[in-house]
Amino acid sequence: MNTMLKKMTRRELLATTGFLTLTFAMPSNLFGQQAPEALGIAGGSGLPHDLKNNPMLSAWLRINSDGTVTLLIGKVEFGQGNRTAIGQVCAEELDVDFSRLQIIAGDTKLCPDEGVTSGSTSMPDGGTAVQYASAEVRGILLGLAAEKLGQPAETMKVKDGTVTAANGKTTTYWELVVGKALDVNATEKPILKDPATYTIEGTSVPRVDIPAKMTGGESFVQDMHPDGVVYGMVARPPNYRSKLTSIDTGPIEKMPGVIKVVRNGSFLGVIAKTKDEAMAASAALGTAGKWDVPNDMIGNAGIYDWLLKAPSSPNIIHDQKRADGAAPVKTIEATFQRPYVMHGSIGTSAAIAQLGADGVMTIHTHSQSVWQTAEAIAKMLKVDTDKVRCIHTQGSGCYGHNMADDAAADAALLAAAVPGTTVKLQYTRAQEHQWEPYGPAMVIKIKAGVDGDGNVLDWETDVWSTSHATRPGGNPGNLLSARYLDPPFEQPTPKEIPGPNFGAGRNAIPLYEFPGQTVTTHFVSEMPIRVSSTRSLGAYANVFALESFIDELAHDAKVDPLEYRLRFLKDDRARAVLTKAADLFGWSNYKRKPNQGRGIAFARYKNYAALTAVAIEVRVTPRSGRVQVLRASVADDSGQVVNPNGIATQMEGAVIQSLSWTLKEEVRFSDSAILSADWASYPIITFQEVPSIDVAVINQPGMPFLGTGEAGQGPTAAAVTNAIFDAAGVRLRTLPLTPDRVKAAMDAKKS
């Protein structure tokens, strides 16, 4: 953690003895985030997305006279290893040793605004921006060296910041910038390194954040204990739509250690001297209030019927007409269902806030979206945006939009009540479990018309889902507590994000070359249960459905499921990934054993990002329906590889987390309350349930970075489902695949 650096202001940073200040003129041929060819280095033109938004090179890089390099980035670390990987890109392209880097990430006052760290975009967006910025700065430094040494820049060689001219004369980056405040307009396109010469990219540089985490160092916002800190807690309503009608806070104000009770509308919070005292007071607050509690929730069992009947408007996101008019010999259809699932961070969300004498609310937060969250909090507090500074500080892994932003907002609401005092807030387990925005329930119907050889002629997918995107986005109505203030900030009605690769429609379009294809999303804007972005958004359920259904078609056609996929998959990289996973698994010489089976699945995340295939072997116990996952073989192509071990780690995590979702997880709720309130009522995967996992990382030198973190979840879900079918002959289409469901399907098949 850059504790020391984080305390510095931008002015203090600029006041270091020597550094390079650059201004950067923007070329006109810019590109955005969506187009795959624009993701990175090969064949792209113009500026990478995040550099386009922050074109000042000094916003990203400082060459310091003490021989260090300060890299400022907007993409933040939450366990995915992006800090190290982006640092590798910088060190590689700038030609300095990795150890010279000081990286500051996600401080709204100091760093370039790179939006939200989400959607597996740290490398495609952040990594590419840093690559271009670093190459540009290297070019400028070489120009300075040429001037100083009187030698042409093209002949210079650089090793770890030492520049050597053809005549043997040398200088260093650190000498070149001493005593100068350079104002340089960079106008040329940067000269990027040849990937064949890489010495830092493509190697498994150990993660910079790991040693402190293993030895008890200060790593997380939860670890911070600033001098004079006091402890805040909130007390939540009985359920989403409850209203506080009355409360006598007097007795709670007299409880030991209580500094202040904060009530605003139906928002209740307390600040106390110790955490124990704050927890006791917030528990008392929770029971002291008189609440109007509507009991009109749907209940988790009824959610799929509700989704199909709720008002929605069909949106055809993909429509490819088949040219010939041959009638299918058979139509096959199936319905798949995915329940609400939790992010389920092991550490409950936390934040530390202080309202300074300058009127600035400074918040240490593990938010993925520090800028937009700061804006939303400023609006909630009714102050200018520059009066809220968010400083990203690591938290427990979040896997999407969990309660990090809510904790930041709650800490700010409490800190605003005690100006000058530092307030630390961390939720209880029940508060995190019951109030986080879940990954939404979905229903997916797929229908295929096939010819006499089992080839797909027409393919139709329909997807029903509520929103996958209620991040703060600068709107206080997306902060949980703001909706309970007086007057309340209303949650904005979510809209479907246009385009086929976002939200509910992500990965619903088949990459298989079927002649006729129609994909329709049915976006339900109502949200009976709080929902938002959860790792891979709609892709998990859509790939589960699509890759399960392909397996059903292969079985119906009496063709090996790997062979059947390859029949319709024409893209070389896709075929290579699928074949690699199969080889790693030993698909072609698989030895069948009783009650055991294998399954395989493939997806290209968002249909343009990382390509991933997963093969899985399971054993199903007929008596209990218990599924034991024995092993998983994974092949991944994330484009140019920066840190192979980092990609492998992300893939292992994706497989294991997906197995947990797929086999075990479902948020349960009644007509009046969320019932999944702790790890006993919402169990997740444990050590004895985790399989061995082999990962093959396929490098594509010079190709764009594709990102990795969300590519493996969908294929894993389908691979395990397909393996259960192979082992037990039953096709399960509703998640999670609990022993009860497997057993019921096996019993039904027997009778």
Next chain:
Amino acid sequence: MLNFQLNGHDVTADAPDDATLLWVLTDDLKQHGLKFGCGLSQCGACDVMIDGEVVRSCQTKASSAGGRSVTTLSGLMENGKASKLQQAFIDEQAAQCGYCLSGMIMTAQALIDRNPKPTEADVRAALNGNLCRCGTHTRIIRAVLRATE
């Protein structure tokens, strides 16, 4: 006032008898190697040792540490360096977010203390009550086995 040994040093905490050990260690004694995860003894993020036995500090009263020896993650370090087990976790890069790891390492150390040559099945059984959400399980298992090779 509460007196006990923390990582080999005598400490005094100005905390009531019914204070929670977790908060006394983190908030009063500035220990970072234990985390609040659930407060329910369900996840293990808060695991520390008292006299060599792993306890869930979120549901342990500070008074029960009185006069005894408490070890947190930083207390496993040897001469200011990562212990063999900690180094094995670093070498295996056995972390994603790392929030659960202090509890994992404390529990693994307790396993090694009573069983210096655990099998993979022993490691899985010993850690089964410690939850990891990032999916780092296979690396954690490898790290523990590496430390006992």
